């Protein structure tokens with residue numbers, strides 16, 4: 001029988017403690033030391049397990065590998081660098097740290113010949129990164145679209161199915177341990193865009209820092225958006241997308257999107273994640289599972305531990321160079337508070353179809369480049385929804401919206 005792997009664990013919150021619980025039932029690995037930020041909060045841990053300083057773990061000969069599960073991306077990067085310098089492999093769930101520093105992390109892995117594995121950072125227990133790395137080549141892939149943030153999906157499902165208000169649904173997501181400790185990271189789409197940045201690197205070979213990718217979250221989604229979606233035969237989801245646009249050009253963004261009944265993402269509810277991979281012939285494959293929470297994330301960390309034990313490391317294969325572009329057109333639906341600023345060149349492209357006491361409602365076919373250059377559409381109160389999924393025929397859409405306005409004006413009443 002092999003000696004158990006001796007783990008130095010950073011963080012003992014939702015993920016760290018979940019990982020420790022998982023190891024209680026599985027032989028083959030033990031937690032030798034734990035480092036937290038506030039040791040006095042952790043009476044549940046044996047005093048000799050707790051490390052007083054990160055050097056106690058990183059420079060210890062009694063530790064084989066680092067598992068990093070803290071909620072501070074920059075401190076995590078310091079830990080990672082020091083660990084690699086010491087020849088200690090790192091397994092991490094920290095998507096912000098990976099997305100922000102991936103080029104440097106790739107260089108450090110080569111320089112110190114020591115791997116970093118981060119499957120749990122991207123949809124917890126769903127094997128997204130390894131699937132992209134091992135199976136999908138850019139030549140045969142058209143794109144990917146996915147619900148990759150469990151908290152926002154949980155919130156939208158609760159708002160849509162149980163008519164909960166946003167704040168109440170968010171509180172439930174936090175109590176269940178799905179939400180980041182800083183909830184804004186989830187609801188403003190920052191968590192999803194970090195994962196998308198990692199996906200883009202592994203799928204197309206291009207690193208784009210998360211803040212450089214067009215994104216928003218569900219912070220401004222209105223109850224009337226959900227009712228409208230229902231009437232149009234769908235639901236609202238926060239969806240990350242990346243597609244090949246042409247030779248040498250890809251797009252990648254995160255927006256609230258209308259998902260119509262009968263398509264794979266429609267059935268992805270609660271804290272579940274779903275990623276649809278599309279090949280160049282239009283054939284789709286769905287990866288589906290729990291994308292957040294203690295147990296799924298712990299399983300992702302465990303899978304990496306096993307992979308490392310077998311000698312696995314990401315190969316970051318060379319790919320045809322691509323660049324990011326936003327010249328793709330989408331059909332967008334806007335709910336604009338009266339008096340909201342919209343640049344004149346955008347106003348020209350929008351078509352008004354309804355209003356109520358607080359909002360005016362518009363649709364329009366817009367190039368994403370229009371959104372990429374300004375932030376007016378992220379202002380408080382402005383809600384944007386990508387409704388391209390139902391807008392094959394724009395004349396039909398217009399008629400549908402006008403009929404809805406006549407027959408179901410209650411949809412547009414703010415609550």
Ligand SMILES: NC(=O)c1ccc[n+]([C@@H]2O[C@H](COP(=O)([O-])OP(=O)(O)OC[C@H]3O[C@@H](n4cnc5c(N)ncnc54)[C@H](OP(=O)(O)O)[C@@H]3O)[C@@H](O)[C@H]2O)c1
Nearest residue numbers: 011012013014015036037038070071075093094181292293
């Ligand atoms: N929650 C999820 O479902 C999920 C899923 C996938 C990935 N992740 C990622 O996993 C990481 C941890 O998330 P979480 O939900 O477990 O967060 P959490 O519950 O807030 O726990 C964070 C832990 O990090 C510790 N910590 C913070 N700064 C530290 C530092 N400088 N040195 C040592 N320990 C430090 C905290 O110590 P104290 O306890 O003493 O305050 C706490 O134990 C994040 O990067 C998150 O993005 C989370």
